[in-house]
């Protein structure tokens with residue numbers, strides 16, 4: 223596998239070098255300013271899309287404000303040149319930083335709303351930017367726009383071709399930087415908050431903070447692209463950054479394929495070239511015939527290989543043939559341009575939901591190259607991967623809760639509950655369905671703020687603190703309904719838990735400083751060790767959503783252990799597990815306790831609880847009705863009464 227991935231890496235590198243060389247040589251081979259400008263625009267749009275993909279593809283947010291950000295970048299450069307004759311090396315960083323600042327502003331609504339509401343708010347943001355640019359004519363020259371020349375570098379004024387090369391270099395730089403960000407702990411944090419915001423927070427990755435980071439970084443790329451666009455067009459006016467452009471950007475990410483740099487490049491090429499294609503009926507005829515043949519062949523192959531049924535393929539085949547027929551029937555495209563554009567978009571978005579890159583990956587059975595184990599990395603021994611819990615404060619109780627009340631309207635899910643958890647023990651929390659166990663977990667991890675009561679952990683109050691803060695202070699958890707980051711591999715899931723071990727910043731990530739390399743290698747080693755600890759060593763590269771249910775539960779435990787917790791909360795870890803899996807689980811929980819980590823265990827399997835727990839607390843209708851050693855609790859009248867009104871569960 224290692225050899226194969228090395229080979230893949232080399233072939234990717236060769237392809238990338240060939241691609242960059244082709245881009246650099248293009249203006250020499252084809253000395254036509256129109257085509258040079260077209261390719262330049264594609265690269266500039268690709269830079270916007272690299273950034274937009276962070277927000278849309280990775281964090282799963284919608285943004286219809288990116289044309290506005292693009293405009294801000296263009297105007298930052300335009301105004302600096304027009305008013306202060308600022309040089310290129312000033313306008314580029316200023317445009318990036320200025321637009322990144324507005325990215326934080328755009329992130330604010332994303333912290334409160336999502337889905338269609340977020341789409342509306344970001345759309346309003348873009349519109350307001352456009353109106354402001356229009357109205358602030360003392361700075362922006364209003365609807366008249368600003369004219370500017372190609373920039374100078376080292377005292378030499380760049381011509382069309384030289385500026386094209388500058389764009390190539392900056393696009394490649396942007397691509398490398400965005401790729402590195404997305405492959406780093408930052409990228410994993412972005413992806414995690416799409417997978418499960420609540421689990422992200424409980425892994426110490428603050429959803430608030432990383433949403434803002436994603437928008438800020440994304441906006442920085444839009445700023446760079448806007449700045450280059452201003453010089454490329456040599457004229458900027460508010461109308462360029464309109465609703466149509468923002469929708470096109472979003473469509474380009476979806477059509478090209480989210481979570482893919484090649485997808486962004488493809489998407490940019492489509493939105494630049496498609497309108498041109500639709501201007502020329504002869505060219506459109508050729509392309510539509512080629513498309514129809516391609517669709518026909520793909521459909522035939524897919525049906526033969528039993529990857530699709532004739533019924534599934536009927537609409538794409540008929541649609542593409544109809545498009546080709548229409549192309550020959552039409553004399554001119556003028557009246558039909560927009561309609562055909564819309565139909566093609568609809569078709570791609572409807573039929574290729576993972577975009578063109580996703581479709582090709584699926585057709586050729588290509589896997590995302592997600593697991594890159596550095597050659598120097600060896601897994602930490604499974605038992606060493608679990609950090610021995612530090613005995614902070616040294617008190618006998620690791621957690622103390624008193625008088626906890628959690629009220630939902632009229633319902634008291636927890637009613638005056640006291641809980642005292644001794645360090646280094648396994649503490650069972652049991653009770654019938656709906657008795658408040660999960661609510662207690664949620665209160666202890668900051669998901670709910672208790673209506674009343676006090677909770678202290680390692681000498682500090684937990685009440686009112688955020689989930690990520692509580693997680694970082696040493697409380698890790700698993701969830702009753704498994705909350706993994708589904709599209710990420712097992713290894714990446716655990717790496718998210720190790721997010722707290724990174725001190726590297728954006729610069730370290732972009733440049734791959736020794737600090738980042740050290741931290742990254744160490745995290746891979748630890749993650750491998752933790753996966754081996756829970757017996758998932760062979761599933762390292764498997765996407766979490768593809769793991770069997772029992773393995774998913776074990777993966778959640780490995781991820782929680784990555785936080786180096788003092789206290790681990792396990793919410794029904796044995797639910798849905800087979801008998802051998804439960805045996806394995808019991809052994810793992812015992813090993814965790816042996817590392818000095820205190821465990822609170824919610825479980826319906828009484829044999830698991832009784833065989834492992836040092837102390838058991840019983841909840842019923844939100845109140846604690848019994849507490850003590852397992853055997854004593856099992857024999858308690860009130861407990862027997864609570865469970866099925868007389869017979870204890872087994």
Ligand SMILES: Nc1ncnc2c1ncn2[C@@H]1O[C@H](COP(=O)(O)OP(=O)(O)OP(=O)(O)O)[C@@H](O)[C@H]1O
Pocket residue numbers: 630633635653654655656657658659660661662702
């Ligand atoms: N966010 C919420 N809003 C309203 N009611 C809630 C909320 N969360 C929990 N509850 C209610 O609080 C009570 C306790 O629920 P909880 O999930 O804590 O029980 P549980 O003991 O974990 O049950 P189970 O074993 O079925 O998971 C239930 O009546 C539940 O409907």
